[in-house]
Amino acid sequence: MNIIFTVLSIFIVWAIILYLIKRGGKQYGLEVMGPLLAWKTEKGKKFIDNISKNKIWKHYGNISILLCIGAMILTIYLILLNVIIAFQIPPERAPSPRLILGIPGINPAIPIGYGILALAIAIIIHEFSHGILARFGKVKIKSLGLLFLIFPIGAFVEPDEEQLKKVSRLKRSRVFAAGPASNIIVAVICILLLSFVFSPLINSKTSGVILENDIGDVSKWSIITEIDGNEISNVVDFKRIENNLTAGKFYNITFFKKGYETKRIIFGAYVGNVVKGSPAEESGLKKGYVLYRISRSNGSVELKSWEDFYKALNSTKAGEKIWIAYYFNDSYSNISVILADKFSFTNDEEDKGKGFLGIGAYGIEDVIRNI
The missing domain is CATH 2.30.42.10 (PDZ domain)
Known part of the structure; x- marks a missing residue:
């Protein structure tokens, strides 16, 4: 009962904060989007402009498209495979819903601290990749920002939608593919580092x-x-x-x-x-x-x-x-x-x-x- 009361109290306070921000938060770059709070800023735009001038991003965008197509095919295969396996697992052997959700703190296999840190790194890399490829394609970036639902839950780079619609399909594809492709590449790098650099340093005594x-x-x-x-x-x-x-x-x-x-x-x-x-x-x-x-x-x-x-x-x-x-x-x-x-x-x-x-x-x- 105390937990329910605490959760309700937190959300009531959050609702009051959103109401107050909706009335006078725009001058600070704050915008209410349903239960979410978005903080928009132009800080970071110059950094993206400078880094996006290198022509290597064209090749990176093309590789990202191929990588995402491969990931899409693999994901569809894994989903179909899991559907088949799900019907073969007896109810008493089915995994707990907590293990299915990849959310820090809910999934017992993902520690809260490390999980949130990993999520933050993934989001930042993802959104900056979108922004860099957008600027390489001559698409204006309106703002950068963070999303909050009590705690920070996401980040975003907001491109000019009208300009994005006018560029070629290939350039749009590069922009959209850059984010997930960057996450895949970083994940592969981390796995390789853990396997070949850090694991040999661990001397298991047991x-x-x-x-x-x-x-x-x-x-x-x-x-x-x-x-x-x-x-x-x-x-x-x-x-x-x-x-x-x-x-x-x-x-x-x-x-x-x-x-x-x-x-x-x-x-x-x-x-x-x-x-x-x-x-x-x-x-x-x-x-x-x-x-x-x-x-x-x-x-x-x-x-x-x-x-x-x-x-x-x-x-x-x-x-x-x-x-x-x-x-x-x-x-x-x-x-x-x-x-x-x-x-x-x-x-x-x-x-x-x-x-x-x-x-x-x-x-x-x-x-x-x-x-």
């Missing part, structure tokens, strides 16, 4: 695999280095060792985070989420339970990973009874569950008659990667 989710008492971003005294250098090592482990049993995991530690961890499929109204919820299964065996009338499957969990349930039918062995709160237990019809939860015709438990589960092998 080899192992990085944990990307919490597993028992071992928190994410820990580096697993040993299992029961067996050293681990990479994911291949981990899977080789895991083949000799038994689901439902405890093993000593040595890991490094702030220092080296060893903890006993049970191997199995860790429940990450439970679907509301599902048989899993009705049977009392909760996040944090560790499932280590699913039994059916025709046999049982040990659970060490999501793949094992999927294999155990993939051929089940709606109304079928299964038995689940699990560990939780320092004790082992078993429950029986009657599976629901998967169609009732997915509305997919192909799921009619299939068994549905209603949990998302993962093993250690599902949440590790090489350093």
Whole structure:
């Protein structure tokens, strides 16, 4: 409730600021555009005029066009590929919406400070590239500026629209392509610097695999280095060792985070989420339970990973009874569950008659990667 009140208060204050600026902010170069505030200035125009005189910008503009065409084709391919993949990912394995959005602070993989800095650099390079190619094409620049939505969220170079319409299609294309092409080029340069200049300078003292989710008492971003005294250098090592482990049993995991530690961890499929109204919820299964065996009338499957969990349930039918062995709160237990019809939860015709438990589960092998 306090968060909602704080957010509402901030936006109310912002609305009042916009109202006051709308009444008398033009003399300071301030202009209200809906919920956005634009600050326009002519500072920087001379710099763009001077730098745009070099004939190299003609070649840069042509390369930018080709680069953007290539990026457009690749983007369309990746979008189509993601559409296809999206239909193949089970709901319980779908990535969090926070991971899909590339916004600093919302996406946990993008730190706020570095994310905002990178965004600011990208915007400045993008807009100055548009401005330089516009001036090279003899198009007047009216102003430069920043966009605010409480905080700075963008920058712009405002060309003379009428002049831009009158120049040739090739010159317009150079202007439009320069911004995104510059961002692509800078991104490639940064990747090369990180790969070939900075990475060799990092002397990794710890080899192992990085944990990307919490597993028992071992928190994410820990580096697993040993299992029961067996050293681990990479994911291949981990899977080789895991083949000799038994689901439902405890093993000593040595890991490094702030220092080296060893903890006993049970191997199995860790429940990450439970679907509301599902048989899993009705049977009392909760996040944090560790499932280590699913039994059916025709046999049982040990659970060490999501793949094992999927294999155990993939051929089940709606109304079928299964038995689940699990560990939780320092004790082992078993429950029986009657599976629901998967169609009732997915509305997919192909799921009619299939068994549905209603949990998302993962093993250690599902949440590790090489350093």
